[in-house]
Amino acid sequence: MYKPINLRYLQYIIVALFLILTFxxxxxxxxxxxxxxxxxxxxxxxxxxxxxxxxxIFDRKFRPIALNRSSLNIYVTPGQxxxxxxxxxxxxxxFEISAESIRQALYENRFxxxxxxxxxxxxxxxxxxxxxxxxxxxxxxxxxxEAIRQYAYPNHFTGYLGRINEAEYKEHKEDGYTINSxxxxxxxxxxxxxxxxxxxxxxxxxxxxxxxxxxxxxxxxDQSAEDGADLILTIDNDLQGFINSIFPEKMKGxxxxxxxxxxxxxxxxxxxxxxxxxxxxxxxxxxxxxILNNPDKPMLDRNIHGAYPPGSIFKxxxxxxxxxxxxxxxxxxxxxxxxxxxxxDRYFKCWWEKGHGSLNVTDAIKVxxxxxxxxxxxxxxxxxxNDFCKKCLVTTKNGIDLPGERTGFFPTRxxxxxxxxxxxxxxxxxxxxxxxxxxxxxxxxQMCAYYAALANDGKWYRPHLLEKSIAGNKTKxxxxxxxxxxxxxxxxxxxxxxxWKVINEKYGTGxxxxxxxxxxxxxxxxxxxxxxxxxxxxxxxFAQNDNFSVACVVFVENAGHGGSISAPIAGRIFxxxxxxxx
Numbered sequence: 001m002y003k004p005i006n007l008r009y010l011q012y013i014i015v016a017l018f019l020i021l022t023f024x025x026x027x028x029x030x031x032x033x034x035x036x037x038x039x040x041x042x043x044x045x046x047x048x049x050x051x052x053x054x055x056x057i058f059d060r061k062f063r064p065i066a067l068n069r070s071s072l073n074i075y076v077t078p079g080q081x082x083x084x085x086x087x088x089x090x091x092x093x094x095f096e097i098s099a100e101s102i103r104q105a106l107y108e109n110r111f112x113x114x115x116x117x118x119x120x121x122x123x124x125x126x127x128x129x130x131x132x133x134x135x136x137x138x139x140x141x142x143x144x145x146e147a148i149r150q151y152a153y154p155n156h157f158t159g160y161l162g163r164i165n166e167a168e169y170k171e172h173k174e175d176g177y178t179i180n181s182x183x184x185x186x187x188x189x190x191x192x193x194x195x196x197x198x199x200x201x202x203x204x205x206x207x208x209x210x211x212x213x214x215x216x217x218x219x220x221x222d223q224s225a226e227d228g229a230d231l232i233l234t235i236d237n238d239l240q241g242f243i244n245s246i247f248p249e250k251m252k253g254x255x256x257x258x259x260x261x262x263x264x265x266x267x268x269x270x271x272x273x274x275x276x277x278x279x280x281x282x283x284x285x286x287x288x289x290x291i292l293n294n295p296d297k298p299m300l301d302r303n304i305h306g307a308y309p310p311g312s313i314f315k316x317x318x319x320x321x322x323x324x325x326x327x328x329x330x331x332x333x334x335x336x337x338x339x340x341x342x343x344x345d346r347y348f349k350c351w352w353e354k355g356h357g358s359l360n361v362t363d364a365i366k367v368x369x370x371x372x373x374x375x376x377x378x379x380x381x382x383x384x385x386n387d388f389c390k391k392c393l394v395t396t397k398n399g400i401d402l403p404g405e406r407t408g409f410f411p412t413r414x415x416x417x418x419x420x421x422x423x424x425x426x427x428x429x430x431x432x433x434x435x436x437x438x439x440x441x442x443x444x445x446q447m448c449a450y451y452a453a454l455a456n457d458g459k460w461y462r463p464h465l466l467e468k469s470i471a472g473n474k475t476k477x478x479x480x481x482x483x484x485x486x487x488x489x490x491x492x493x494x495x496x497x498x499x500w501k502v503i504n505e506k507y508g509t510g511x512x513x514x515x516x517x518x519x520x521x522x523x524x525x526x527x528x529x530x531x532x533x534x535x536x537x538x539x540x541x542f543a544q545n546d547n548f549s550v551a552c553v554v555f556v557e558n559a560g561h562g563g564s565i566s567a568p569i570a571g572r573i574f575x576x577x578x579x580x581x582x
Contacts, residue, residue, distance in 0.1 A: 052198030053147060055228030059237040064152050071148035072128055074120040078106060079113030080140035087138055094131045095120045118180040122148055122281055151276045156301040157268045157465055159187020160276035176200035188465060190403050192231060195469055201225035229471035234264030242576050243269050253556035254302035254444045260452040260542055260549040263461025263480050274298040304405040307441035311525030312368045313540040314436030316495050318376055319361050321388045323491040327379045330494055333358045337371035343431050348374050365498035368509045370435050377434035386410045391486045394442055394450050400463045409441040437528055444555045447540045452551035455542035458485035458492050496521060509563045513571040518578050519544045524562030534558040539566035543574040547581050
């Protein structure tokens with residue numbers, strides 16, 4: 001039988017519901033009002049980054065090395081995609097990007113619903129115009145005209161820009177980088193990223209539910225971007241181009257030319273080269289892997305990332321140690337060379353099998369007699385040689401303004417014992433080190449800076465590429481560190497005399513580097529390598545007159561003798577620079 005509801009209970013229920021509703025409203029509006037107000041504002045407010053113009057890079061005469069040019073770029077907003085498969089087909093059909101790459105980009109940015117994601121860059125204008133009307137069917141697509149990097153010529157020192165990856169984005173997002181940002185991946189572009197990039201600005205806009213700007217905020221909420229600084233390098237584009245024109249084709253190696261009085265790098269080449277402009281295109285994974293897997297390692301900067309046995313260009317270091325320690329002087333003659341020298345139970349050959357006889361230090365350097373340096377090495381222990389090498393910065397980082405510079409290497413007694421055992425033949429190994437063979441390793445840059453200091457009466461300047469930076473109307477000069485070599489003026493003069501004989505006297509090993517009307521000093525080297533191929537070819541030296549003083553190192557991998565391969569190249573470089581300086 002139906003029983004009517006008690007009106008009193010119904011009243012209680014209505015009152016309870018009213019109280020609950022009242023409390024909920026009070027909580028939403030009073031207790032948590034600020035929280036939900038902030039959420040609501042964030043739903044309708046967008047902060048858009050205003051990107052700065054990246055600084056450009058010029059040579060010492062303000063000629064371009066890396067410039068910005070216009071690029072048409074295609075973007076997609078993931079949250080506005082209506083038909084993903086149809087969108088992928090449209091983009092991959094009309095632009096140079098694979099469907100797989102598009103799917104990957106969309107997946108990686110699947111949570112960035114209302115952020116524009118860069119899909120394709122450097123689109124041909126004609127290609128865009130042909131399909132521009134079709135963009136009406138794809139509201140998630142947009143395009144922008146933006147700046148893209150263009151390099152005047154292939155080189156390693158400039159480096160290149162690359163798209164930021166996920167790990168880099170997490171590291172740099174607090175600095176204003178977005179998932180679409182580009183940043184320096186190597187070279188000057190990476191080392192000076194902070195001043196080249198500039199500072200982001202921003203625009204604060206109010207949007208509707210579809211993300212369209214309602215234009216409600218005043219423009220005084222915007223912050224202008226601060227463009228990056230332009231860099232003026234010490235590089236000479238003409239000299240750089242000349243060296244490129246004379247370096248042996250299909251050979252690997254490196255050349256550094258340095259102003260001895262400032263440490264400024266005038267030319268910096270590494271072979272084989274690679275064209276950085278490929279990274280301004282939509283480089284495919286196949287093309288990228290082809291570069292990485294190339295056995296000639298075109299992206300390896302052999303000037304600072306390659307470390308090699310120096311061969312005989314190392315002998316002046318050992319000679320200087322002997323002079324500074326007063327073990328030898330100008331007139332000292334050590335063991336007579338008859339084509340080699342017996343050390344313990346091993347016979348160490350000289351490169352000249354007929355022998356050089358008994359020589360003093362200048363003539364030993366001139367003809368590159370191995371026996372003289374074998375004998376001299378016996379007067380020192382490894383620690384003494386190692387310490388002197390470090391003081392002359394031939395086996396330590398030089399601190400050039402490039403990322404990833406390698407440290408040279410000179411083995412210690414402890415290293416030999418650890419790697420060769422407690423019965424390692426230290427004396428025999430040390431004899432080999434004295435002529436720049438065995439485990440000693442240097443970079444071309446280290447040897448160029450060393451010879452530059454010899455030219456500069458023992459004053460070593462830190463090698464550098466940046467001369468000054470210019471931001472707006474403000475110019476900032478690069479401050480360069482210098483140190484003095486642990487050598488007396490008289491001993492420095494004696495080493496310079498020996499290096500002059502190498503180039504200018506009969507039987508000198510470097511006569512192919514001589515230049516009429518110019519004082520040229522230097523040393524050749526032919527360094528064996530562990531791969532068992534042809535020796536590495538070295539030349540290190542400097543040229544001086546009343547107008548300039550420049551040091552040069554030429555290194556050619558597996559090319560043969562330094563006197564016949566590298567010295568002639570250095571001679572042509574000195575002659576060219578001499579003629580250009582008139």
